[in-house]
Amino acid sequence: MRGAAILGVGLLCAGCGQVADAQARLIDSLRIRDAVAGYQKAANPLDRCVKAKAVAIAYSDARDGPETQAWSAREHEDCQAALTAMHAALPAKP
Numbered sequence: 001m002r003g004a005a006i007l008g009v010g011l012l013c014a015g016c017g018q019v020a021d022a023q024a025r026l027i028d029s030l031r032i033r034d035a036v037a038g039y040q041k042a043a044n045p046l047d048r049c050v051k052a053k054a055v056a057i058a059y060s061d062a063r064d065g066p067e068t069q070a071w072s073a074r075e076h077e078d079c080q081a082a083l084t085a086m087h088a089a090l091p092a093k094p
Contacts, residue, residue, distance in 0.1 A: 028062035045082035052078045 035058040039051035052075035059067040083089060 025062075028058070032058045032062060034058075045078060045085045049075060049079040049082045 032055070035051070035055040039048065039055050042048040042051045052071055056068055056071035056075050059071055
């Protein structure tokens with residue numbers, strides 16, 4: 001009887017990992033969708049710079065390397081545009 005109970009609990013928990021993985025993927029996709037929506041609503045260059053970084057982080061957290069790299073490149077471009085719009089420049093490297 002005890003063995004059957006242990007077997008039953010084991011079978012119930014066997015799918016727990018798959019459920020947790022599916023929920024993690026769902027959360028990642030929701031975070032990415034929200035971050036991209038925030039980027040699309042950005043009204044000025046500095047806001048786009050910040051929002052692009054948020055999207056890159058969301059993809060990084062989801063372990064999506066190609067999208068992380070693409071959004072990091074977009075972040076770089078948007079931040080350069082923000083610097084130009086503010087008539088600013090990065091400090092010189094020593």
